[in-house]
Amino acid sequence: MSLISFKKPIKNFIVLEGLDGCGTTTQTALLVKKLEDCGIKGYSTKEPTDGSIGRFIRSVLQKKESVDPFTLALLFSADRNEHVYGKNGIIEQTQAGKMVVCDRYFFSSLAYQSLFIDYDTVADLNRFYPLPEYLFYIDLSPEECQARVESRGEETELFEHLELQRKIDANYKKSLSLLAASEMKTVVIDGRGSIEDIHNQICKALDLTA
Numbered sequence: 001m002s003l004i005s006f007k008k009p010i011k012n013f014i015v016l017e018g019l020d021g022c023g024t025t026t027q028t029a030l031l032v033k034k035l036e037d038c039g040i041k042g043y044s045t046k047e048p049t050d051g052s053i054g055r056f057i058r059s060v061l062q063k064k065e066s067v068d069p070f071t072l073a074l075l076f077s078a079d080r081n082e083h084v085y086g087k088n089g090i091i092e093q094t095q096a097g098k099m100v101v102c103d104r105y106f107f108s109s110l111a112y113q114s115l116f117i118d119y120d121t122v123a124d125l126n127r128f129y130p131l132p133e134y135l136f137y138i139d140l141s142p143e144e145c146q147a148r149v150e151s152r153g154e155e156t157e158l159f160e161h162l163e164l165q166r167k168i169d170a171n172y173k174k175s176l177s178l179l180a181a182s183e184m185k186t187v188v189i190d191g192r193g194s195i196e197d198i199h200n201q202i203c204k205a206l207d208l209t210a
């Protein structure tokens, strides 16, 4: 088994992860709103970012551009480096006293890029980045997630296929087990409930009561 070594967790940094269709984007928005209702300054962000590297990645996900899987892993890492350490990035936001809530982070790289390149290689490309204080993993079956993706009626993106979703699910479970002993607080959320149920599970874990 691989031994993953990332940088120590930074406080006030929350990451939401899960398969495509599990609802991380909806839950990120709800959580930031809840933080604000509780008088905590929140900052909502996501990966891939809206920056120039992130926009190029998005065109690869939409199958408008095609790159080698290792190039894609490098691009995600480069986008992340800007996102974490760049101007107005995650570090800067936490230092300004904000609670950063991020829709996907390097756990996605570990789960998705390792479909096509060695897991340890992906981990190595991401060793520069700090763990979040909290990782919320929204756990929902690949079958249910894929059904949700297809019910949107939109063109599917690169990884939105059931066979891939099953492998990505297994990769996520591998990371959760490898990182279980890390200093990051990991909370696995039952993704089968309503949007509100899931939101409440997240708020409870963070002790947000307002």
Ligand code: TMP
Binding pocket: 020, 047, 048, 061, 076, 104, 105, 106, 108, 109, 110, 112, 113, 157, 159, 160
């Ligand atoms: P989303 O914005 O709808 O969550 O889609 C982002 C897609 O990019 C999703 O399929 C997961 C994938 N992804 C990776 O493959 N590696 C990464 O490091 C990240 C952040 C996302």
